[in-house]
Amino acid sequence: MPYDWTNSKDHSQTLRLWPHNSLPPRGAAAWVLSIFGFALIPLFTMLGSVLLWGLLPFVLLAVGGMWWAIEVNYRQRRILEVLTLSDDHAHLIRHNPNGGHQEWACNRYWAQIEMHPDGGPVPNYVTLKGSGREVEIGAFLSENERLALYDELSVKLRP
Helix, strand or coil: CCEEEEECCCCCEEEEECCCCCCCHHHHHHHHHHHHHHHHHHHHCCCCCHHHHHHHHHHHHHHHHHHHHHHHHHHHCCCEEEEEECCCEEEEEEECCCCCEEEEEEECCCCEEEEECCCCCCCCEEEEEECCEEEECCCCCCHHHHHHHHHHHHHHCCC
C-alpha cells in the first residue's frame, strides 16, 4: 500500500500517503537504455550509409521523447499527503507537485469521513469534513486502496 501509519510519543498518529510508482527511476533508466539499444540494432546495418543520418535523428527523438514523458510523469506524481491525528485535532497537509501545499485542520471530534461510491472524480472517493470544509484524501490511490483507507480512517478517526 502506498501509505503508512506511524505513532509518535505524544500519542498522535500520522498517516503518510503517496502515489504508487510501479517503475522506479533506476528501472526507467534501464528501460530507456534498452529501447535505445534495440533501436540501434537496425542502424548498425547502415553504418557508412547516408541513410544512417536520415534515421538517427528520429531514433534519438523517439528515445528522448520517451525519457521526457517518464520524467514529466515522475514530476506530476510528487504528491504527499500527511494526516496527523492528535488527541483533539486532525490536521491534513497536501504537498503538491508544483511545490505548493494545502492545509486543512479541525477538531477531531467534529471530523467526519465520507465515502462517495459514485459522483466523485474517481470511484470510492474519500473525503474528510470538518470546520465548514470538505477535502479529498487519497484520490490518487487505486479503488481498492481507497476502500482500505476509508476502513482504517473510520476506525482511527474516532478517539
